[in-house]
Amino acid sequence: MDQLEQDFLHGLKTVLGLPNPFVPLHEPEFMGNEWELVKDCLDSTFVSSVGKYVDHFEVMLAEYTGAKYVVAVVNGTAALHIALLLAGVRPGDEVLIPALSFVATANAVAHCGAIPHFIDSEFKTLGIDPHALSDYLKHCSLSSSEGLTNRFTGRRIAAVVPMHTYGHPVDMVSLLDVADRYDLTVVEDAAESLDSRYQGQHTGTFGLLGTLSFNGNKVITTGGGGAILTNDAELARQAKHWTTTAKQPHRWEFFHDAVAWNYRLPNLNAALGCAQMEQLPDFLRRKRLLAQQYEKVFKDIDGIDFVVEPPNSQSNYWLNTLRLNQPSFEMRDRLLTAANEVGYQCRPTWTLLHKLPMYADCPRAPLPIAEQLEASLINVPSSAKVALV
Amino acid sequence: MDQLEQDFLHGLKTVLGLPNPFVPLHEPEFMGNEWELVKDCLDSTFVSSVGKYVDHFEVMLAEYTGAKYVVAVVNGTAALHIALLLAGVRPGDEVLIPALSFVATANAVAHCGAIPHFIDSEFKTLGIDPHALSDYLKHCSLSSSEGLTNRFTGRRIAAVVPMHTYGHPVDMVSLLDVADRYDLTVVEDAAESLDSRYQGQHTGTFGLLGTLSFNGNKVITTGGGGAILTNDAELARQAKHWTTTAKQPHRWEFFHDAVAWNYRLPNLNAALGCAQMEQLPDFLRRKRLLAQQYEKVFKDIDGIDFVVEPPNSQSNYWLNTLRLNQPSFEMRDRLLTAANEVGYQCRPTWTLLHKLPMYADCPRAPLPIAEQLEASLINVPSSAKVALV
Ligand SMILES: Cc1ncc(COP(=O)(O)O)c(C=O)c1O
Ligand SMILES: Cc1ncc(COP(=O)(O)O)c(C=O)c1O
Numbered sequence: 001m002d003q004l005e006q007d008f009l010h011g012l013k014t015v016l017g018l019p020n021p022f023v024p025l026h027e028p029e030f031m032g033n034e035w036e037l038v039k040d041c042l043d044s045t046f047v048s049s050v051g052k053y054v055d056h057f058e059v060m061l062a063e064y065t066g067a068k069y070v071v072a073v074v075n076g077t078a079a080l081h082i083a084l085l086l087a088g089v090r091p092g093d094e095v096l097i098p099a100l101s102f103v104a105t106a107n108a109v110a111h112c113g114a115i116p117h118f119i120d121s122e123f124k125t126l127g128i129d130p131h132a133l134s135d136y137l138k139h140c141s142l143s144s145s146e147g148l149t150n151r152f153t154g155r156r157i158a159a160v161v162p163m164h165t166y167g168h169p170v171d172m173v174s175l176l177d178v179a180d181r182y183d184l185t186v187v188e189d190a191a192e193s194l195d196s197r198y199q200g201q202h203t204g205t206f207g208l209l210g211t212l213s214f215n216g217n218k219v220i221t222t223g224g225g226g227a228i229l230t231n232d233a234e235l236a237r238q239a240k241h242w243t244t245t246a247k248q249p250h251r252w253e254f255f256h257d258a259v260a261w262n263y264r265l266p267n268l269n270a271a272l273g274c275a276q277m278e279q280l281p282d283f284l285r286r287k288r289l290l291a292q293q294y295e296k297v298f299k300d301i302d303g304i305d306f307v308v309e310p311p312n313s314q315s316n317y318w319l320n321t322l323r324l325n326q327p328s329f330e331m332r333d334r335l336l337t338a339a340n341e342v343g344y345q346c347r348p349t350w351t352l353l354h355k356l357p358m359y360a361d362c363p364r365a366p367l368p369i370a371e372q373l374e375a376s377l378i379n380v381p382s383s384a385k386v387a388l389v
Numbered sequence: 390m391d392q393l394e395q396d397f398l399h400g401l402k403t404v405l406g407l408p409n410p411f412v413p414l415h416e417p418e419f420m421g422n423e424w425e426l427v428k429d430c431l432d433s434t435f436v437s438s439v440g441k442y443v444d445h446f447e448v449m450l451a452e453y454t455g456a457k458y459v460v461a462v463v464n465g466t467a468a469l470h471i472a473l474l475l476a477g478v479r480p481g482d483e484v485l486i487p488a489l490s491f492v493a494t495a496n497a498v499a500h501c502g503a504i505p506h507f508i509d510s511e512f513k514t515l516g517i518d519p520h521a522l523s524d525y526l527k528h529c530s531l532s533s534s535e536g537l538t539n540r541f542t543g544r545r546i547a548a549v550v551p552m553h554t555y556g557h558p559v560d561m562v563s564l565l566d567v568a569d570r571y572d573l574t575v576v577e578d579a580a581e582s583l584d585s586r587y588q589g590q591h592t593g594t595f596g597l598l599g600t601l602s603f604n605g606n607k608v609i610t611t612g613g614g615g616a617i618l619t620n621d622a623e624l625a626r627q628a629k630h631w632t633t634t635a636k637q638p639h640r641w642e643f644f645h646d647a648v649a650w651n652y653r654l655p656n657l658n659a660a661l662g663c664a665q666m667e668q669l670p671d672f673l674r675r676k677r678l679l680a681q682q683y684e685k686v687f688k689d690i691d692g693i694d695f696v697v698e699p700p701n702s703q704s705n706y707w708l709n710t711l712r713l714n715q716p717s718f719e720m721r722d723r724l725l726t727a728a729n730e731v732g733y734q735c736r737p738t739w740t741l742l743h744k745l746p747m748y749a750d751c752p753r754a755p756l757p758i759a760e761q762l763e764a765s766l767i768n769v770p771s772s773a774k775v776a777l778v
Contacts, residue, residue, distance in 0.1 A: 027434055028434050028436065028437075029434070030431050030432075030434065030436075034431055035428060035431060038427060038431065039424060039428075042419050042423055042424055042427065042661075043419075045416055045417050045418070045419065046605070047417065047419075047605055047610060047612040047661070048417075048604055048605020048606070048610055048612050048613060049604065049605055049613070050605070074463055074464070074613065075463070075651050076651070077650065077651040078651070091502075102643070103634055103635075103636075103643065103645045103649075104634065104651060107634070107648055107649060107650070107651075110648045111648075111650075113480075113502065215437055215438065215651075216435070216436055216437020216438055216439070216655075217437070221436060221437055222655075223436040223437050223655030223656065223657035223658060224437060224438070224463065224651075224653070224654075224655040224658075245492055245493065245496070246492075247492075251725075251729065252725055252729065252735070252736045252737055253737065253740060254491070254492065254736075254737075254738075254739040254740050255740050255745070256492045256740075256745055256747075257745070257746055257747070258746075258747055259496055259499045259500075259747045260492075260496060261466065261496065261500075262464045262465070262466040262467070262493060262496075262604075262613075264613070265613075266605075266611075266612030266613040266658065267612065268612035268657070268658065268661065269612060269613075269655065269657065269658070272431075272436070272657065336640075336641055340640065340641065346641070347641045348641055348642065348643075349643075350643040351642060351643050351644050351645075356644070356645055356646070357646055357647075358645075358646070358647050358648045
């Protein structure tokens, strides 16, 4: 075993203690009012499409994020699908997304009948690099009265989707500047960044719309769940309408006025979400302590760095991330093997989206940084409960 | 108030007792192990995409329905969407569905990029009329080596979707015969017909694929949920793969091999489903008693009939249904007004799908029976708990 492997395992042990027998990557915690609210929901019999917990959860999220309107939905993929449709993404359009993201970002674009167009990431934020994007658009796009088109494919470029990777905010001031100059609608994939802030403003509230996920591996969970954030009353109304079969209110008639989805969050899952929201500040306090422990311990280890929150930002440190100084799939996989064998669940970042067969033919910018990050990022155990507080 | 209104209210009172203050159309019941299993699920922390309850729920459904394979998903709309894709429905195809159905049947077709093509219903079953379908296909379709096409639109007709209305099974022998002669793939929308059988065989198991819903208003509920049924191992494997982001199993790599969905049922909702499945036989016993009470009481009332299960079929009597002898929107709405004002929640059937703006331009067969049914059907309170047992 070489030095880096030894140091890496030693670092994990220092932060996490000995695995006994297994430290998961991210585990939820239900130590608050989860049982009570879920039981109350069952007792009410309103477990499904109607019920007070959905409304309550939406209000809690609005208050927490500062978004004016929140629409709870069945998961983060559904949230992004509808947000993109509301942003005007239409079949045959292209949507700019980072090559370094979870596959759901690209899938939501495909669910609109649109085509992902992959953009490079920034070393510091792990998210879309606004400067690289700007340079790229200069040569690959054409602006006209009909909007932005891809000079090579002739397709409309309808939107850009910054994703706040592992909780670290994208450089939003620069991104909004580029979007503004190119007349691009911004939809933020904030699935991973509940409580992450850029210059004090919550991620997901910069774009026309933003989306959250409450999957089991996120900072809070509803089993499965997601939300659409917006400051636009009319978009919020439509988001609710399109995610609830577009039924017009009536005493008894079933009149629906648009092709629509059953994307509503069940009240049962919302009840869990309300209890989780109450815990969120405590989860985040402990997650931040854990991140500080990683930062401190790995500062002294050569060859690998802990990824800290970008300047002007506050990260939720959803998944703590280490970065090899020398990108190497071989070394990355050796460290992953060593850690997972001992019982620390560690993961590489995602396979870059343009390397997946269904997205291999999609347009893309040069991706030098994303390629480096793919060969150097390692996620390490990040549950609030493993922080030694 | 005229005689029919008086008789109708009196009939409801005889069956249901006095509303105190309100008898809902259909209410779930959680008097079994619901809380225990949900609590166990919370305690395990596996509330989301991984967990034993999803597997368990799928096995229970397979045993109950006789389907070889069951894939639990997030709701009935998602189930039908994926079932149609698996049946080979592609953008620009037409799919034959009843005009008399909940909007989700048409939406699932639209979600595939396909076009609903509306078919008439049968008076007895309230579902697709196989004989009318056969006559209609004779003049409107063309068979060739590429399959069936619509002679007027030139589009491929990819599948037919019988829906078992309010639990009453479609005449499946005749329908399968038509499908066979025209080489049409059958996908059953069995959202409303868990436990309904045709000649002893469970609805949803006749077609290549079938789908269920566990929405809050159905015979059992998971908050939100659905399932795909099939006897084909490869289709079942694909259904699971496509509804769970098409991720290839690997110790740590994120490699996905198809555009796919996050349509998995959370383990929390599956835990509720397992407990509900335990109760199902008792729910159905009581629902059948309630239906018998309606049948008996409304036998003596002139001008309105109770819809009984079709020949050779066993209905789950999901929603008990009365039918005016003389179709009349005016009389229907008078009865609805009277009943709802007193506190019996009653509903008309759905607005026929071709009357909704987004489906108004879709192709359709003559719909004389569906038109009559629309002006004559009334759903009356149907919860198992209101049966006077
Ligand atoms: C970046 C990103 N986008 C979208 C999603 C989709 O969210 P969900 O799993 O709730 O559908 C996730 C999380 O899984 C994600 O990490
Ligand atoms: C005929 C029919 N199809 C599809 C669905 C869709 O099911 P879900 O509401 O679970 O999406 C329903 C129930 O709502 C239904 O009644």
